[in-house]
Amino acid sequence: MTAIVEEILAGEQRATGAADLMLQTAEWAAAAYARFDRARVLKIARAAAEVAYAHAGELAEAAVKETGFGVVAHKKIKNELTSRALFELYAHEDFCSARIRAEVKMVELPRPAGIVFALTPSTNPVCSVYYKVLMALVTRNAIILSPHPLARGCSVKAAQLMAEAAEGAGAPLGIIQVIEQPNLPLIEHVMKSPRVGVILATGGTPMVRSAYSSGNPAIGVGPGNAPALVDDSADLNHAAKRIIESKSFDNSILCTNESVVLAVESIADRLLQALKSAGAHVAKPEEVAALRELLFGRGTFNVEVLGKSAVEIGARIGLKLPPNTRVILAEIDRIGIDEPLSKEKLCPVLGFLRVPHAQGGITQARALIRLSGAGHSAAIHSQHAPTILAYGAAVKALRVVVNAPCSQGAAGYGTHLAPAFTIGTGYFGSSSVGENVGPQHLVNWTRIAYNEDPAEAFGDFSVLDAWAGGPALALGREAPMSLGRLQEGADSVQDPMPLPTSSAGTIDEIAILREEIRRMVLEELRGALRS
Amino acid sequence: MSDPKPQSPEKREFIAKSKTYWNPGKTQAWQDMGVDLVIDRREGYLLWDMDGRRLIDLHLNGGTYNIGHRHPELIEVLNRGTQRFDMGNHHFPSQARTALAERLARICGGDMHYTMYASGGAEAIDIALKTARHATQRRKIVSIVNAYHGHTGLAVAAGADRFKKIFLSDNPEEFVHVPFNDLNAMEDALKGKDAACLIMETIPATYGFPMPLPGYLQEVKKLCERYGSLYVADEVQTGLMRCGEMWGYQRYGITPDLVVTGKGISGGMYPIACVIVREPYAGWLTQDGFAHMSTMGGAELGCLVAMKTLEILERPTVKPMVNYISETFRNGLHEIMRLYPDFFVGIRQCGVVMGLEFDFPEGAKPVMKHLYENGVWAIFSTLDPRVLQFKPGVLMTADLCAEVLERVERSVGLAYAECLGRGGRGKIRAA
Numbered sequence: 013m014t015a016i017v018e019e020i021l022a023g024e025q026r027a028t029g030a031a032d033l034m035l036q037t038a039e040w041a042a043a044a045y046a047r048f049d050r051a052r053v054l055k056i057a058r059a060a061a062e063v064a065y066a067h068a069g070e071l072a073e074a075a076v077k078e079t080g081f082g083v084v085a086h087k088k089i090k091n092e093l094t095s096r097a098l099f100e101l102y103a104h105e106d107f108c109s110a111r112i113r114a115e116v117k118m119v120e121l122p123r124p125a126g127i128v129f130a131l132t133p134s135t136n137p138v139c140s141v142y143y144k145v146l147m148a149l150v151t152r153n154a155i156i157l158s159p160h161p162l163a164r165g166c167s168v169k170a171a172q173l174m175a176e177a178a179e180g181a182g183a184p185l186g187i188i189q190v191i192e193q194p195n196l197p198l199i200e201h202v203m204k205s206p207r208v209g210v211i212l213a214t215g216g217t218p219m220v221r222s223a224y225s226s227g228n229p230a231i232g233v234g235p236g237n238a239p240a241l242v243d244d245s246a247d248l249n250h251a252a253k254r255i256i257e258s259k260s261f262d263n264s265i266l267c268t269n270e271s272v273v274l275a276v277e278s279i280a281d282r283l284l285q286a287l288k289s290a291g292a293h294v295a296k297p298e299e300v301a302a303l304r305e306l307l308f309g310r311g312t313f314n315v316e317v318l319g320k321s322a323v324e325i326g327a328r329i330g331l332k333l334p335p336n337t338r339v340i341l342a343e344i345d346r347i348g349i350d351e352p353l354s355k356e357k358l359c360p361v362l363g364f365l366r367v368p369h370a371q372g373g374i375t376q377a378r379a380l381i382r383l384s385g386a387g388h389s390a391a392i393h394s395q396h397a398p399t400i401l402a403y404g405a406a407v408k409a410l411r412v413v414v415n416a417p418c419s420q421g422a423a424g425y426g427t428h429l430a431p432a433f434t435i436g437t438g439y440f441g442s443s444s445v446g447e448n449v450g451p452q453h454l455v456n457w458t459r460i461a462y463n464e465d466p467a468e469a470f471g472d473f474s475v476l477d478a479w480a481g482g483p484a485l486a487l488g489r490e491a492p493m494s495l496g497r498l499q500e501g502a503d504s505v506q507d508p509m510p511l512p513t514s515s516a517g518t519i520d521e522i523a524i525l526r527e528e529i530r531r532m533v534l535e536e537l538r539g540a541l542r543s
Numbered sequence: 544m545s546d547p548k549p550q551s552p553e554k555r556e557f558i559a560k561s562k563t564y565w566n567p568g569k570t571q572a573w574q575d576m577g578v579d580l581v582i583d584r585r586e587g588y589l590l591w592d593m594d595g596r597r598l599i600d601l602h603l604n605g606g607t608y609n610i611g612h613r614h615p616e617l618i619e620v621l622n623r624g625t626q627r628f629d630m631g632n633h634h635f636p637s638q639a640r641t642a643l644a645e646r647l648a649r650i651c652g653g654d655m656h657y658t659m660y661a662s663g664g665a666e667a668i669d670i671a672l673k674t675a676r677h678a679t680q681r682r683k684i685v686s687i688v689n690a691y692h693g694h695t696g697l698a699v700a701a702g703a704d705r706f707k708k709i710f711l712s713d714n715p716e717e718f719v720h721v722p723f724n725d726l727n728a729m730e731d732a733l734k735g736k737d738a739a740c741l742i743m744e745t746i747p748a749t750y751g752f753p754m755p756l757p758g759y760l761q762e763v764k765k766l767c768e769r770y771g772s773l774y775v776a777d778e779v780q781t782g783l784m785r786c787g788e789m790w791g792y793q794r795y796g797i798t799p800d801l802v803v804t805g806k807g808i809s810g811g812m813y814p815i816a817c818v819i820v821r822e823p824y825a826g827w828l829t830q831d832g833f834a835h836m837s838t839m840g841g842a843e844l845g846c847l848v849a850m851k852t853l854e855i856l857e858r859p860t861v862k863p864m865v866n867y868i869s870e871t872f873r874n875g876l877h878e879i880m881r882l883y884p885d886f887f888v889g890i891r892q893c894g895v896v897m898g899l900e901f902d903f904p905e906g907a908k909p910v911m912k913h914l915y916e917n918g919v920w921a922i923f924s925t926l927d928p929r930v931l932q933f934k935p936g937v938l939m940t941a942d943l944c945a946e947v948l949e950r951v952e953r954s955v956g957l958a959y960a961e962c963l964g965r966g967g968r969g970k971i972r973a974a
């Protein structure tokens with residue numbers, strides 16, 4: 013093809029047209045999948061989770077190679093946790109079957125969103141794909157993913173592996189799709205599509221705002237900026253270890269990482285010592301100035317240091333740090349717009365501020381979150397319940413992690429919070445969800461509610477199947493072929509009628525049997541045709 | 544008869560004019576069948592009659608509107624194309640013509656290297672038949688009884704009597720017809736080793752889509768090979784994903800020697816039709832490249848539209864989509880068959896190429912009429928009026944399919960009551 017012809021063919025509608033076809037296919041897939049029973053759904057989700065688990069290491073490596081962010085070993089852990097472990101967790105809940113609540117004369121039917129449109133970030137690319145796909149699968153939704161362009165390769169690969177596995181396990185075709193060449197206008201086009209059921213946005217604030225203004229239901233979350241208050245009742249060695257473990261995890265790329273340690277004056281020096289022995293380098297005042305310039309010299313956070321190791325960052329300001337340095341501690345004297353280092357830092361540079369007492373720490377924590385991170389996360393290291401409670405009540409964070417690494421703890425690892433990579437920042441953070449986002453957010457329930465008058469008897473729903481009846485389900489696998497009945501020669505070859513949806517779990521077997529019968533009949537006929 | 548919809552004075556006047564200046568016989572025939580359609584606005588799979596009535600298009604003019612009416616990407620490419628090109632000069636090498644030919648060669652694969660261009664399906668059929676005659680140096684053309692290949696000289700001679708005798712255009716010496724699905728008759732026609740080719744619609748459309756029996760097309764292809772005749776696949780209605788693959792013949796496991804595509808390849812936007820031929824049979828293109836030509840054949844704007852049409856059809860989502868649409872119709876129509884088992888008796892289907900069988904003389908006509916009155920336009924088969932041609936587009940949405948099924952259920956009920964309803968109109972079965 014000559015350049016001129018190619019240029020004419022490359023219209024503006026090429027990308028949006030292709031995306032519309034993806035949406036149409038997803039709509040078909042979602043319609044069938046919404047009638048699958050739980051056993052079938054779990055089989056499909058398990059298959060997707062298993063293939064994800066099997067590629068956890070390989071894709072962790074691919075992600076770091078592609079983006080330059082984070083630590084392979086840590087990404088592998090995240091990938092493992094968001095595949096097999098997450099599936100096991102979700103499999104305990106039932107998002108597919110009717111709930112019969114005789115005591116309130118109600119039947120509740122799960123109704124999936126339909127199409128989930130999910131944006132995934134460059135910072136946690138593979139585990140975000142895993143997590144969002146599994147949430148969609150266990151709730152009987154179709155999902156279309158739009159990966160961050162910086163992490164396109166590994167994200168597309170992850171999505172394709174899971175799609176193949178899900179379809180191999182019986183999912184309707186097109187249940188998981190991925191936009192391979194995402195760009196802003198295209199994403200906005202899909203976001204606005206009336207076919208989208210819900211948008212799961214992560215990424216930068218503009219993207220989240222755009223999701224919310226699309227006119228479609230959206231779950232978007234804001235950025236974090238977690239304070240970590242350490243008071244005089246805390247076990248300082250434990251606190252230091254946990255803070256370092258958290259701040260160095262995947263080079264601090266999770267939005268739940270600690271931003272500034274608020275140390276009560278009476279224990280501040282001892283805490284500093286403990287942090288040092290846990291692997292922190294305490295920056296000298298001139299190094300702090302250099303860090304401030306490196307991280308925020310251009311006004312916004314410098315993505316060149318995003319997810320880089322402490323040693324690499326040290327090298328950038330001319331420091332030759334020992335290779336086992338995990339975090340750089342930058343002591344600051346205030347929180348506020350006039351101290352850029354009190355903003356969110358997705359790299360292992362941790363602010364350190366002395367506060368006169370716990371109450372002062374709470375005030376500074378509020379100030380930190382006022383700056384950014386509303387509705388997100390906070391941590392406290394303390395043995396003193398009243399302080400913990402006062403902190404939780406004062407700080408505008410919707411999860412407060414106690415005596416645990418915040419990166420992991422707020423994301424549901426090592427605490428009993430729900431494991432998640434979409435951390436609802438709630439009304440504080442202009443989000444529709446305030447919890448850690450989970451499958452429950454991708455499904456609504458139809459409530460069949462009886463008259464409460466005891467004279468109206470509640471029906472017996474115990475043996476009924478809500479998803480039975482109606483025509484057989486279209487699964488997108490093969491375009492049917494059949495002879496009619498009036499055509500000559502047709503009497504010898506008759507396709508069995510497609511069976512209506514019964515207990516959906518048995519359909520696979522019936523379809524296979526029907527195919528088998530058809531093949532036998534055809535073979536026989538082929539022989540007869542020539543005689 | 545249901546109450547006819549009131550016709551506007553404007554429409555009545557227009558129909559009279561159509562009889563005066565255009566085609567009195569055809570115009571009147573539609574009025575007699577209760578279909579007073581004058582298509583005005585159109586978009587996607589929807590048509591609006593000049594009186595403003597909305598119809599879902601399940602006729603698609605034989606698949607011309609396979610990807611919908613006025614597809615926005617086709618409008619865009621046509622607009623962009625006119626900024627630089629026009630039809631072109633058919634004597635010279637052309638960027639657009641070559642690009643489309645290259646694309647078709649890739650899609651068809653094997654040694655199907657060359658594309659020859661026409662401005663319509665029948666003209667393309669003529670080119671294919673001439674090419675076969677040149678390659679074999681034989682004159683005879685074998686085709687199927689009641690075949691339909693269009694109305695130009697060779698194409699019409701290869702088709703049903705109805706359209707050629709009237710114009711004294713039959714030529715029984717050279718054009719032999721055999722019954723569909725009859726291998727013995729086929730062998731008899733070919734075994735004299737004097738047939739240039741067999742031409743075959745993969746599924747005969749105008750005949751009501753009788754389906755090839757299992758193995759039939761493969762055996763036919765073998766017979767062609769045995770007796771030295773070429774196999775010409777008329778894919779005008781069965782190609783372009785309508786059977787679930789790019790070409791209908793792929794579903795039957797054969798590779799033809801020549802493929803004819805028309806209708807849908809134009810996107811319904813700019814007339815074009817193509818013949819793709821295997822390299823060994825394209826000799827005339829080298830021997831005398833000027834031997835066949837057509838000013839408007841392969842017009843460059845048409846080539847651009849065709850390329851965009853193919854680009855859309857090749858998107859990976861289209862195949863599952865066709866599967867979903869055709870499965871959904873099969874499953875939904877089977878539910879309707881259960882309601883009227885002695886009337887709506889069968890479905891002939893290969894993907895979205897479908898024929899619905901009504902076990903009643905000319906049974907598809909009342910169904911067509913009631914569908915029309917209920918907002919769906921689908922046409923009966925001229926050559927087997929028990930069969931309704933049911934031709935959904937390959938990009939139909941789930942919602943539109945659901946709407947069609949609901950309207951079909953209602954209309955079949957009304958047609959049933961009209962044909963078989965004991966006790967007259969009142970006894971329409973509840974759906």
Ligand SMILES: Cc1ncc(COP(=O)(O)O)c(C=O)c1O
Nearest residue numbers: 663664665691692693744779780
């Ligand atoms: C199978 C088949 N072949 C050929 C033709 C002729 O095409 P055209 O009308 O463009 O000449 C048609 C048209 O209906 C057709 O259905």
